Amino acid sequence: MPHHSRLSAAVLTATVVLSSLLAGCGDDAGDEDLTRQRLDWKDCPSPSQDQGGGGSPSPLPDGDAWQCATMKTPLDWDRPDGETIDLALIRARASGPDSARIGSLVFNFGGPGGSGVTTLPAFGQDYARLRTRYDLVSFDPRGVGRSAPVRCLSDRRLDAYFQRDATPDDGAERAELLESTREFSAACEKNSGEILPHVRTTEAARDMDLMRQVLGDGRLHYFGISYGTELGAVYAHLFPKNVGRAVFDAVVDPTQTSEQGSLGQAEGFQRALDNYAEDCTSKAEDCPVGDTPQDVKDRIARLLKDLDSRPIPGIFPRELTQTAATSGIAQSLYSKEFWEYLTEGLEGAYDGDGRVLMVLSDSLNGRSENGEYSNLTAANTAINCADDKPRYDTAYVQGKLPEFRRASALFGDFLAWGMLGCTDWPVAGAADHPDVRAPGAPPILVIGTTGDPATPYEGARRMADALGKGVGVELTYEGEGHGAYAGESSCVRDAVDRYLLDGTVPAGGTVCS
Known part of the structure; x- marks a missing residue:
């Protein structure tokens, strides 16, 4: 059960644990232009304890290896030339011909707190069709896994x-x-006192825009699940002109306070x-x-x-x-x-x-x-x-x-x-709820599942409305579970794939079962 109101995408990271059971601060950046850093992609090490442990990711079905790298980003985005931290990244290169490649597709699987470096390879086969035209990329957000991890109790x-x-x-x-x-x-x-003031979603969104540039992409193509939808929406608010093709699945309601979110989860889990x-x-x-x-x-x-x-x-x-x-x-x-x-x-x-x-x-x-x-x-x-x-x-x-x-x-x-x-957290909270208005952004596909316990269905409509007219495009999945794309509905998968691979935006109000 969520320790706090939005531990709602833990299912993806936690499934990795369930199946087995049944990087600190860096040097001063100085005047270095972090957008020009080159990533040193190598075979991935075994996950650290903070990432959940276990063995190195198995090769992809075609025999290609997952590759890992670290990217430097400012510890404090208000001081971009100051101290840096390392963010852990993982990727699978596009499986199709270079002529068909669109760019990178960046995933955040939610939590907040889930390691994308361990989750993406665990579920990589679910996104095999998307890999035909994209490098699949994920990362440990700041404070998570190998990215300056927050540590508390033994x-x-x-x-x-x-x-x-x-x-x-x-x-x-x-x-x-x-x-x-x-x-x-x-x-x-x-x-973890040094990192605690610097793990806000707005700072993670700025990390993603730096990541976009370092990966060599003109726009950020993005797939966010659960809390990852909030992170993607905050990114769209901050950088609307840099949004590429984006999908939000299992959508967090951006209009709610933490109390309202907890109450919504009570209703959602009871419904499930x-x-x-x-x-x-x-x-x-x-x-x-x-x-x-x-x-x-x-x-x-x-x-x-x-x-x-x-x-x-x-x-x-x-x-x-x-x-x-x-x-x-x-x-x-x-x-x-x-x-x-x-x-x-x-x-x-x-x-x-x-x-x-x-x-x-x-x-x-x-x-x-x-x-x-x-x-x-x-x-x-x-x-x-x-x-x-x-x-x-x-x-x-x-x-x-x-x-x-x-x-x-x-x-x-x-x-x-x-x-x-x-209640007694040492860092003040930023706002009652995130600002996700994104005028000028291209269409973003917003998927709500009627039986979702952790991010109740009603939040998808509110997210689509909050993003703004012509931005949020809602798709409904009449089914169970937290997240629709990796579920049983070929209707949902086909709609997402046509959008991400071919740029065909579904009609607003599309319903899949």
Whole structure:
């Protein structure tokens, strides 16, 4: 479950972890023109712990190797001639003839906090058709993975942090939750204080424009998923004339405050749970976790209530707590492909075995099989708190609980209390919500999925409207999951491919199923 309101594309990075379980500051730039730097592309090393660990990316289906490089960018874009940091990049060269090549297609898979360097090769086959005319490129944004990573708590302390009671029932539990949040923030400041003021989305967007120039592209061709849609929209606002062909999939609502985003996620995850319960009980064979949709949800609610006081064995030596179970259930709702794991996890938990739900929870939180964490949560918190101006206290959250519970009986409390994540953050937030107005930009394809739990469907229309008339072009996918292009709909894939490969913009209001 999201630690903060927009940890919503974790599904892509987390899927890499799930499958295995079931670069600091540089020299002064001086007067160097960073746009003229040359990237030294080499075979990719094994991912660092901050990137999620594991082995080097496997060769592409045609035998080509993934290539990695680092790009220097200013630590502080207000001082572009000052200190620099290194951003980690990865690419797969275009597979088609040079005469057909359009340029680079830059991906951001969201989070914020997900490593593009590890995620792109894990899902590269999904974009094979796009590779016929583009170099596929992704990167670790500032603060993420190998790009001046934000670091906060140790692995051992993160285990305890994710076991804490995140839905307090009394004053003592509220005080404990607030204290754990303060300890997390203090650890981030102690271990990463230099980078924390410089991880805002506006600065990542400026990094992308430098990247565009260093890659040799006149315009930025871009594919953003989840938070990556917000990053792309901020880029379009700052550099409308530099936008090429751009696709936003699983769209963040740019009009909402962090509170409104959390409430929207409560509604979205509840909708996904409703759809799961309906799907399970409508099949010919008996649903093993309930007889009716309401029975499924009632049994889950009883499980979580019991776990609040009596955790069950998880992955030794850890127990499955109420918080871990809620996170695991949420992770399984990101994709319809995960629903079978939810059924398996619930069956086990009802029999006193919390291992599958804990694997799902670990996946969402960036914990590998060997007990090491990526910096997903640290980076997610740092970026969200640098972006989001509101700061909430326990009294405010308590007053909002009835509204969140109406939105979701299961997830409402969890997402409401998650608003404390930035309460004592050492860096002030930039704004209530991002500015994404992009007059003068070319058409941007905006895809919303009706059953998306993490970035609810309604946000796609608001993004299209906010980008401006003639810029945002909305496409609807009537289906489940967080992101449409890599899903089951050939209609969505064909529409995106025609746009990115041939420049054919779909008609606004197109609906795919």
